[in-house]
Amino acid sequence: MTKKHRILITIASVMLLAVFVFPLWQIRLQAPQYPEGLGLNIWINNVQSLHPHNIQTINDLNHYIGMKAITPNVIPELKIMPYLIILLFVMGITTSLIGKRSLLMGWLMLFVGMAGAGLVDFYKWEYNYGHNLNPNAAIKIPGMSYQPPLLGTKQLLNIRATSIPYIGALAIGLALVIGGYVFYKEKYNSPKYRVVS
Amino acid sequence: MSFQQQIRNIFVGGIAIAVTALMFSGCSSNKSKIGNDNAAEQVYVPPGKHDTFYSFLSGGWTGNISVYGLPSGRHLYTIPVFSQDPTDGYGYTEETKALFNTSHGFIPWGDTHHPEFSKTNGIDDGRWLFVNDNNTPRIARVNLKTFRTDEILELPNTAGNHASPFTSSNTEYLTAITRFSIPMSKPLGNGRDVPIASYKKNFKSTASFVKVNPHNGEMKLDFQIMVPPFDYDLGRFGLGPSKDWVFFTDYNSEEAHTMLEINASQKDKDFVLAINWKKVAEIAHEGKGQIVNATYDHNLVDPKTDVAKTEVLHKVRVLKPSDLKGLMFFMPAPKSPHGINVTPSGEFIAEGGKLSTVIPVQSFAKMETAIQKNDTTGSISGIPILNYKDVTAHEVKNVGLGPLHNDFDGKGYAYATAFISSEIVKWNIKTGKVVDRHATYYSPGHLSIPGGDSRKPWGHYLLALNKITKDRYLPTGPEMFAGEQLFDISGNKLKLLLDFPVEGEPHYAQEIPASVIDTGQVKYFKLEDNHNPYVTRKEKDAKVVRNGHRVDIYMTAIRSHFMPDNIEGIKMGDTVYIHVTNIEQEWDIPHGFALMGMRNAGMLIMPGETRSVKWEPRQVGVFPFYCTDFCSALHQEMQGYIRVSPANSNVKIVYGTNKDLK
Numbered sequence: 001m002t003k004k005h006r007i008l009i010t011i012a013s014v015m016l017l018a019v020f021v022f023p024l025w026q027i028r029l030q031a032p033q034y035p036e037g038l039g040l041n042i043w044i045n046n047v048q049s050l051h052p053h054n055i056q057t058i059n060d061l062n063h064y065i066g067m068k069a070i071t072p073n074v075i076p077e078l079k080i081m082p083y084l085i086i087l088l089f090v091m092g093i094t095t096s097l098i099g100k101r102s103l104l105m106g107w108l109m110l111f112v113g114m115a116g117a118g119l120v121d122f123y124k125w126e127y128n129y130g131h132n133l134n135p136n137a138a139i140k141i142p143g144m145s146y147q148p149p150l151l152g153t154k155q156l157l158n159i160r161a162t163s164i165p166y167i168g169a170l171a172i173g174l175a176l177v178i179g180g181y182v183f184y185k186e187k188y189n190s191p192k193y194r195v196v197s
Numbered sequence: 198m199s200f201q202q203q204i205r206n207i208f209v210g211g212i213a214i215a216v217t218a219l220m221f222s223g224c225s226s227n228k229s230k231i232g233n234d235n236a237a238e239q240v241y242v243p244p245g246k247h248d249t250f251y252s253f254l255s256g257g258w259t260g261n262i263s264v265y266g267l268p269s270g271r272h273l274y275t276i277p278v279f280s281q282d283p284t285d286g287y288g289y290t291e292e293t294k295a296l297f298n299t300s301h302g303f304i305p306w307g308d309t310h311h312p313e314f315s316k317t318n319g320i321d322d323g324r325w326l327f328v329n330d331n332n333t334p335r336i337a338r339v340n341l342k343t344f345r346t347d348e349i350l351e352l353p354n355t356a357g358n359h360a361s362p363f364t365s366s367n368t369e370y371l372t373a374i375t376r377f378s379i380p381m382s383k384p385l386g387n388g389r390d391v392p393i394a395s396y397k398k399n400f401k402s403t404a405s406f407v408k409v410n411p412h413n414g415e416m417k418l419d420f421q422i423m424v425p426p427f428d429y430d431l432g433r434f435g436l437g438p439s440k441d442w443v444f445f446t447d448y449n450s451e452e453a454h455t456m457l458e459i460n461a462s463q464k465d466k467d468f469v470l471a472i473n474w475k476k477v478a479e480i481a482h483e484g485k486g487q488i489v490n491a492t493y494d495h496n497l498v499d500p501k502t503d504v505a506k507t508e509v510l511h512k513v514r515v516l517k518p519s520d521l522k523g524l525m526f527f528m529p530a531p532k533s534p535h536g537i538n539v540t541p542s543g544e545f546i547a548e549g550g551k552l553s554t555v556i557p558v559q560s561f562a563k564m565e566t567a568i569q570k571n572d573t574t575g576s577i578s579g580i581p582i583l584n585y586k587d588v589t590a591h592e593v594k595n596v597g598l599g600p601l602h603n604d605f606d607g608k609g610y611a612y613a614t615a616f617i618s619s620e621i622v623k624w625n626i627k628t629g630k631v632v633d634r635h636a637t638y639y640s641p642g643h644l645s646i647p648g649g650d651s652r653k654p655w656g657h658y659l660l661a662l663n664k665i666t667k668d669r670y671l672p673t674g675p676e677m678f679a680g681e682q683l684f685d686i687s688g689n690k691l692k693l694l695l696d697f698p699v700e701g702e703p704h705y706a707q708e709i710p711a712s713v714i715d716t717g718q719v720k721y722f723k724l725e726d727n728h729n730p731y732v733t734r735k736e737k738d739a740k741v742v743r744n745g746h747r748v749d750i751y752m753t754a755i756r757s758h759f760m761p762d763n764i765e766g767i768k769m770g771d772t773v774y775i776h777v778t779n780i781e782q783e784w785d786i787p788h789g790f791a792l793m794g795m796r797n798a799g800m801l802i803m804p805g806e807t808r809s810v811k812w813e814p815r816q817v818g819v820f821p822f823y824c825t826d827f828c829s830a831l832h833q834e835m836q837g838y839i840r841v842s843p844a845n846s847n848v849k850i851v852y853g854t855n856k857d858l859k
Contacts, residue, residue, distance in 0.1 A: 053782035060756050060781065064830065138831055 001099040005182045009104065012175040012182075013092030016085055019044040022167035025122070026050070027148055029058065030160045040070070042122075044168065045082045047072040065157075066137025067129060067146055077121060084114055092179075101186050108179045115176060123150050236694040239685060242269040247715070250647055250708045252660060253312045253326055254681075256701030260307040262328060262339060263700045267647075267658055267708060268683060270697030278337045278346045279307020279330045281798075287346075289798035291774065291809035292729070295505040296496045299333055299351045308332045310359060310704040315414070319366040319436045319543075319652035323713040325414045327362040327371055334358035336371060336407060338414050343719045347498045350416045353491035353513060354381055354403045360432035366440045366652075368409045370474060371416065374445050375402035378426035378452075384489060385423065385515060396454035400426040403515070404445070406474060415497065420481040420514040422521065424470065425578045426452055428461065431536050431602075434474070436652050437543030439561040441475035444546050448533035450577075462552060466529040466585065469537060469548065471564065473524040477516065480524075486516035502728045503806065518579040526568060527577060529585040530557050531592075536602035536643070540611070540626055541652050545590060547611060547626075549601040556600050556613055558629055560590035591629035596622050604646045606686055607654030614641035614661065621661055621684065621691060635691035637682055639665040646686065647708035655710055659684040659691070662703045670698050679703060720784040722805030729807035731776035736760040741852045748850070750775045754788035754802060756829040759822070762837030763858055766850030769817060769843055776809040777802050789825025792839065799825050814841045 023041035039050030049055045059069040095103040130147025146156050153162040248266030260280030264273045281288030288297050297303050307330035314321035326339040334352040357376030378400040380391045391399040408419040428449040435442040450467045453460030495508045518525050531553035539546050546559045567588055573581040597615025605611050613622045619640050623633040643662045647655040666680040678698035685692040724734055733739050733751040739760040742749045748771050753760045779788045781804040791799040802808045824835035842848040851858040
C-alpha cells in the first residue's frame with residue numbers, strides 16, 4: 001500500500017468514530033397535533049428523543065395501535081454495535097500501519113458485510129416494530145401496518161414519518177467509499193498489475 | 198345576489214353609515230361609537246398567530262387574575278389566586294389547601310384589585326405578578342413561568358388592603374396600607390373591642406412594607422409604620438429621582454366612621470402621604486421601633502415538593518412617625534383623591550381628584566425643596582404637612598368629571614380616566630394642558646398602558662377598564678361581564694379599536710410584551726423532579742395502603758387508563774386520600790380525576806405532577822371514577838371503580854388494572 005493510501009485508511013478508520021459523537025439515523029414524525037414535531041435519534045448504542053421525552057410520547061401514541069414500546073436498553077444491537085465499530089476501527093488502523101493489501105481486502109470485506117448486515121437488521125427491526133402488533137390493541141385497521149421507512153417519507157395514519165441517515169451513518173458511508181477507492185487504486189494501479197497487463 | 202340587490206345593499210348601508218355619523222357627530226373627538234375605520238385590521242390576529250402583549254387583569258370579586266391577549270382581546274387563561282377553583286382542584290387539593298389559611302381560618306375567596314409586575318431598574322421584568330386581596334389583607338405572588346399562585350402572605354394590624362401591592366424600582370418592597378382603620382391590640386392601640394363611635398380615639402392604621410427576596414420572590418413583612426386613621430386609597434413608589442419614596446393617597450381625613458359618602462367628603466383637601474421608604478428601612482434594620490405580637494399566616498408552595506405549607510408568624514416590627522423625623526410628609530391634595538401615579542421620569546406625581554374638577558400634579562423636586570426649607574403648615578400625628586402651593590407644579594383643568602387614575606405613554610403624555618363624564622382625557626405632563634379626549638362606554642375606573650407605571654412604558658395601546666357595561670354586548674340578564682376598551686395611542690389622537698368583555702370586575706391591569714414571558718413558560722413538569730411525598734413515578738409502583746382508618750391510594754394516570762383502576766377494601770368511616778400522578782411527559786396532556794359522590798372538587802393533574810384529594814365516603818357501593826380532561830381518542834375509556842364496603846366487612850384491600858381482583 002502506498003503511503004497516501006495508508007493515510008487514507010487511517011482517516012477512514014478515525015471517521016468511523018464519528019458514530020460515538022453523532023447519531024446514525026434520524027426518524028422525524030409530524031402530525032397535526034404535533035406542530036413542533038416528534039422524533040428519534042438512533043445512535044450506535046442508544047435511541048434518544050429528538051425533543052425531551054419524545055420516546056415516551058411516541059410509545060404513548062403507538063400503544064393504541066398495538067406497537068411495542070421502544071425501550072432502548074433491551075435492544076441487543078445497541079449493545080453489540082459499538083464493539084463492532086471499535087473492531088473495525090482497530091482493524092483499519094492495523095491495516096494502515098502494516099500496509100498489507102490482504103489486510104485491506106479483509107478489512108473492506110468485513111466493513112461491507114457489517115454495513116449491509118446493519119441495514120438489513122435495521123430494516124427487520126422496523127418491519128417487526130411495524131407489523132408485530134398486539135392483537136388486543138384498541139385500534140385495529142385491517143391490512144394496516146406501521147413500518148417506518150428505512151429512507152424517505154411515509155404517511156402512517158395521521159403521522160408523516162421521515163427517515164434519513166444522519167452524520168454518523170454518513171461518516172460510515174464516506175469511510176466505506178474511501179476504503180473502496182483505496183482498494184480499487186491498490187488493485188488496478190499497482191506496479192504488479194501493470195507488469196501483468 | 199343580483200346586481201340590483203347589491204346596489205340596493207350598498208345604498209342602504211350608505212344611509213346607515215350616514216345616519217350613524219350624524220348621530221355621533223356631536224362627540225367632541227369626532228369619533229363614532231363603533232370605532233375606527235381600520236380598527237379591525239389593527240386588532241386582527243390571524244389563526245395560529247399570537248398577540249403581541251399579555252394583559253393581566255384583576256377579577257375584583259372573582260378573587261382571580263384573568264389573562265388576555267392584546268390587541269385581540271382574546272381570553273387566554275384565568276389564574277386562580279384567592280378563590281378556590283373546584284374545576285381544577287386549586288384550594289381543594291392537599292397540595293394547594295394551605296394557600297388559603299389565614300389567622301381567621303380557611304378563607305375560600307378574595308377580592309383582587311391591583312396586579313403588579315416585579316420590576317428591575319424601574320422596568321417590568323415579568324418574573325412575578327403580585328396581587329392584593331382587599332378584603333382580608335393578603336398579598337399573593339403568581340409565578341409567571343407557570344401562571345400559578347406560589348405564595349400568599351397575610352398582613353396583620355390592618356384592614357382593607359387596597360393600596361397594594363405596588364412595587365419599588367427593584368422589587369425591594371411591596372406596599373400595603375390600611376384603607377379601613379381598625380382598633381388594635383396593645384401596645385399599638387387600646388384593645389380591639391371598643392365602641393365604633395370611639396373611632397377618633399381608638400382606631401389605627403398602618404403602612405406595611407413587604408420585602409421580596411430577589412432570588413425566589415418570597416415575601417416577608419419587614420416592618421409597619423403607624424399612620425393616622427384615614428382611608429388610604431392607592432399608592433405608588435417613585436421612579437428615577439424619586440425612587441426612594443413611596444406615595445399614598447387618602448380620603449376620610451375627617452375620620453368618619455359612618456355614612457362616609459357624606460361625612461368623609463367634607464374637607465376641601467385630603468392628603469398624599471409621602472414616605473422615604475429607603476431611609477425608613479435602614480432605620481428599621483438598625484433595630485428602631487418595637488417588635489409587637491401579631492398572628493398572621495405565611496403560605497408558601499415548597500419549590501421542591503410543590504406542596505403549599507403554612508407558617509404561622511407571631512411578630513412584626515412597628516415604627517412610629519416620631520421615630521421617623523424628616524422621612525414622612527403629608528402633601529395636601531384636592532378632596533378625596535383616588536388614584537396616584539408617578540410619571541415615568543419620576544419627576545411628577547399626579548392624583549385622580551375624584552370629587553375635584555382638577556388633577557393636581559406635584560413636583561418631586563418642589564417637594565424636596567419644601568422639605569429642605571421646612572415650609573410646613575402644621576402636622577398630624579407628628580407628620581408635617583407641606584404647603585399645597587409649594588409642592589404643586591400645576592393643576593390639570595378641564596379633565597372631565599370624576600377623574601380617578603392616570604397612566605403614561607412614555608412620550609410626555611398622561612391619560613386620565615374620568616368616571617362620571619365617561620371619557621379618557623389626554624394631557625401634557627409638562628404643561629398640564631389637555632390635548633385630546635375620547636368617550637368610553639361606560640364609566641372607566643382604572644386604565645392601563647403597557648409599562649405605563651414603569652420607567653419605560655412600551656405604550657402603543659391603552660386599555661380602559663369600564664365599570665359599567667349595559668348595552669355594549671348581547672345582554673346576559675341583570676349581571677354581565679365588564680367591558681374593556683382598547684385604544685391605539687400611537688398617534689396624536691386616541692383611536693378606539695376594540696371592545697371586549699372580561700370576567701369579574703377588573704380594578705387594574707398590567708401589560709407586558711409577550712416576548713418577555715412567553716419563552717420561559719413551563720410546558721410540563723419533569724417526573725424525575727417531582728418530589729411530592731405521594732408521587733407514583735411508575736405504574737408498577739401504584740399501590741393502595743391502609744393505615745388504621747386512613748387509606749392512601751397511589752395512582753398513576755396515562756393515556757388512557759388509571760393504575761389501579763379497580764380498588765376494593767375501602768370501608769365506611771375511612772378517610773381516603775387519592776394521590777394521582779400524571780406520568781405523561783408531554784405538553785398539554787393533563788388528566789382529570791373525578792369520583793362519583795366526591796364532595797369537594799375534581800382535579801386536573803398536569804403532566805409530571807401529583808395532586809391529592811381527600812374523600813370520606815358516605816355510602817356503601819361501587820363508585821365510578823374517570824378522567825375529566827379529554828386526553829385522547831380513548832379518553833371515554835379512562836375510567837375505573839372503587840368499592841366501599843360496610844365498616845364491619847372483611848373485604849381486604851385489593852387493587853389492579855387489567856385483571857380481576859381476588
